[in-house]
Amino acid sequence: MTDTVCRILLVEDDPIMGESLNDRFQLEGFEVVWCASAGEARATLERQPRFQLMVSDIRLPDLPGDVLFARLQETLAQDTPRTLFITGYGSVESAVDLLKRGAADYITKPFDLDHLIDQIRDLCAEELARLQAAESMESAASSTLGRSQPMRHMATMLPRVAERATTVLVTGESGAGKEFVARALHEAGPDPDSPFVAVNCAALPESLLEAELFGHEKGAFTGATRARRGVFEQADGGTLFLDEIGDMSLPMQAKLLRAVQERTITPLGSETPRPVRLRLVCATHRNLRENVDRGDFREDLYYRINVVHLRIPPLRERREDILWLAHQTLADLAAREGAAPRRLTPAAEQALLEHPWPGNVRELRHCLERATIFSAGAVLDEPDLCDPADPQNPRAGNAGTPEENAAETVPASAPPLADYLQAQEAAYIRQALEHHEWQIARTAQHLGISRKNLWEKMRRHGLQPPHAE
Template sequence: MGESLADRFDLEGFSHDWHRTGAAALTALRLRDYALVISDIRLPDMTGDVLFEQLLTEQRSLPPFIFITGHGDIDTAVRLLKRGAQDYITKPFDLDALIDKIHGIVAPEDASGTGSLGCSPVMRQIEAMLPRLAASAASVLITGESGVGKERVAQALHQLTGADKPFIAVNCGALTESLLEAELFGYEKGAFTGAVRTKKGVFEQAHGGTLLLDEIGDMPLSMQVKLLRALQERCIVRVGGETPIPVDIRLVCATHQVLQEAVIRGDFREDLYYRINVVELRIPPLRERSEDILPIAQHLLAEIADASGKPPPGLTPAAEHAIKAYRWPGNIRELKNTLERASLMSDGRSISHDILFDRPAPPLSGQLDMAGSLRDYLNECERDFIVHALDGCQWQIQCCADSLGISRKNLWEKMRKLEIVKGSDAD
């Protein structure tokens, strides 16, 4: 079996080591880091649970473990899951199913080296474009729903152009016009009340690096004129100043709006639109690329764990299924919010469905609770869906309405009808 697995891994392009004994595997795991370990429960010199327990005893930061088991060893495999193993598969098993599990656990890396954007065809295509964009000075416009990971794509592009250079991001929709001008271009001492010292704006701070103007579609028209001038002249003037200051930046803009429609409405300048949209990258929502959800979830769990200095918890099979089945209206932002909460509530080893969504796993087909009317059931489903969308958008009404594809007014009406207030349980 080991030889056939090794041959298939070679075909898939996986970098791997094959050890025939538990002792050899222990030695290798002590000497180097692995992204994943696949072990049979029954090894020539020991059992898989002894191998796993030995590593736990040494208090090592363990990679995810998948155990291969016969039907007689399922109880052992389940116990290992409770101890922190990632998953198990029973003999005989489908190799394609195992490969899918591996892709779900280990986010694939391509030549761009970003590795965290996803494995769907559309995201692989975007990653393949990044090196070409990095080699040019073209302005890039990243579009997509709120929370799809537009800033992650911008950071991936920046990593290819000079990771040692500054990467500065500013949300154009979060500041008033006067504050936005000072944030972008900086100000001189005495330029306005409270300006007790000279301050550089983000254009100067990002000099030589990348400047991300997020939600540029929310920028006021009067500021659009000033931005266009700065881009054309490649220099800025601080608020309260007179001296032009040259700036050299890679400009990346992002928006959840359809800027072509904003241009038609007169809300966005056509000349600025063509200036910032030399190349457009559209990031699809998670519901359109379900194969990306598990790799992104694993990447986020690793980030969350790294920030707390702990090994990342695994996901139980039920939790994995739920993550893939859920539509994630708030996209990656909602996914990260959910995983952060689940990581805090978990035992540190694994995250179950109940912890992930703060409710029991749904009943199996044929076990639905038939009490109540169909209308009550549908209202509860709709309420549940909207509350999760609001959580994913940090209860920002416009963000949630956009992710659900409805108007603010429609969302408010549904919230009143379903008695949704901030702090509502999703149960």
Template sequence: MRSESYRVCLIEDDQILGEALSDRLEVEGFACDWFESAGEARTALGRKRYDVAISDIRLPDESGEELFTALRAGGEPLPPFIFITGFGAVEAAVRLLKLGAEDYLTKPFDVGALIDKVRALCVKSRPHLAGEPTLGISRAMRALEAMLPQIAGSAATVLVTGESGVGKEEVARALHRCADTARKQPFVAVNCGALTESLLEAELFGHEKGAFTGAVREKKGYFEQAHGGTLFLDEIGDMPPAMQVKLLRVIQERQIQRVGGESPIPVRLRLVCATHQDLKKMVEQGTFREDLYYRIHVIHLHVPPLRERKEDILWLAERFLDRSAAERGEPRRSLHRLAEKPLLDYPWPGNIRELKHVLDRALILTNKAVLSAEDLFEETPPALDEVDPRQLAGYLAAAEKAFIERALRRNARRIAETAADLGISRKNLWEKMRRHGIGQSGG
């Protein structure tokens, strides 16, 4: 079963026909909302996104023609409408086609043909659901995902680049899934910027009993834990120079040596590294080893920021809402249609991570079944189309500053907790705070 389904709005006052169509649509895999009056449907269509609407022309409170005409006059985007009509109302159906309706069926009709028509319109509306993407529906993310099966057949080291929060780890996990179709091999993720140099060595390579104070037993490091699977080294640009030398040796020799150990231990795994930094520039500045750069840069995957792939924003939001409902064991919440534009207009300096924070916060602070723009944003974000493109850099900087300040408040301005919350290293957080003039004590 898909975590996300095509949604159909069914407007039919006939109990027998309505129940039959609703049941058949559900069996065919569609999410169907059935309404018995035009008024109920009008409210739902104003609040929820539907891929297709099926409406009888004759309804108890107003006709389907009146409903469709009023909705079109409202100026909001509508799903494709298919009308059901009796023989005597064909003229009205023809008028509706001229107004922009998609099609009409005359009773009695072939339900199978209706289902085929609905499915074709849904696929046209949201083609990504037919292919079940896991990373995004934008052209950039679909192209990136299409490369993964081919890369999975190689043991080459992969470098994933992109801003903080764009989903670099999700790309690494998707690559791992392509290589490990049996779902039996380990995926181990390490944030290189979150550990001190001494801790990083012991965590990566493991240690023998008695190797240092507190080493009361031997411990396998991340390389050994990932044997046969994938080791994901996030923020590789934060790795200290001495550790860069040791990592280079492991890549070259395909073996590690535990801290305090004497015997080399062979390791077989896929190494995926990630960074938000410009490693080539760091090589030129002498802060990152050139030989290591070329060793990890065999295959390069770049993940664009969320503001450059707006098609993914609502898709990701819907996936987060699906996942949250499943994890909490609660009814699934939805987004009000008027909340979509602010989500699309906001530049998301924190990328996917910030989007998830915004939705998580709204789900905690409100019990509403349908989330509005006011529920999502503490203050209404300015629309990008109102910003001078020459000032876009300043706009993004202001948004990033506000994002960091919210995270600091959320974590009582504790640096370690805030950095972990944002998914960046403490060093990176300090740099951003200094750049934006944010003090640790606030104000």
């Protein structure tokens, strides 16, 4: 999905003007990269993700802004960011000509900064809406696996794989989401309402696994008081997901090979083969190629199931998915409880992004589920993500009520009232800014003051967005 924060490339060689615009843009909630020359701007566009807007002065030391724009159109084509030019009165005709050549807008010096911010907001809103509309036209599956490039690429392949492949191998670390991908593959197929049956091969002893896979007739063994269909038959016409196939014993692998190869199964106690028509998805956290080399996995079975191989990267290699998965999980938990989804503070989001997640998606989901159980608030902060039993958790053992915890004796060295009130104002403004994700206009409206007044108070208290500190 497209980020809702507008990314601006500021091209301004005047250090005073550049610093002023850079600071104000950041305070308004934009992500800004400031370049002091046309060459620096071109190099930035080559190595960084796309910007929604470029704000450029016409007069630059190495190359005029209009020439920079023309060259970007030649090299980047449709990836050239929308461009707003800052121009002097004498360059208005040139700016108008640029509008005809595709520039988004221009503003003349001297300009009203608030007016410029309004122009930028309108242009960013239009561009973000355009990008979101373009993304919505992609395959519906592309939004079901994640935001990272590997998962988006995998999602775009799923409809083709689901249509043509009858045997798929999914690999990845424990908790990476192998069953999640298998279900997405099933739902991308021509008959998503057909059966999807999952079984963990490592969770069953070998004595029970054969009957679980292929079924049994009545009286086939002690305790078999009635006939039972195995998972192959249960999944007939749909998808069978065999998890942790790498933990299967060699004798059991030989029996599975025949079922995979001939698409027929013979229940225990029966002599009549039964055909099955299904998509088989096998998964493992092991390196099957190494298992084959060690003699722990049959080579013929390996080649039979490794027709299409989907590798799921661990969560630490696709950090773009962390917050996406977190918000999806919180939405799922809220739907289960019939409540509004919990929100995450910037500190909590940063903590999620910095954690290595050795347990991958499963660990992330358990972390958030635990946090929603032990936290009563609508917003989850960084300490809420910690295990309450962990002595390093700042909130561990804090069993007092908020009133009890706040009822502390004022020390003799308490600051003067004026200093105390200033500190409280700074804390209150910071809280309001974080609540509104550092959007100046919304925060000022919430506080009942003008944007200029809010900006002045932020400067006085030294308040800056997290990415600007």
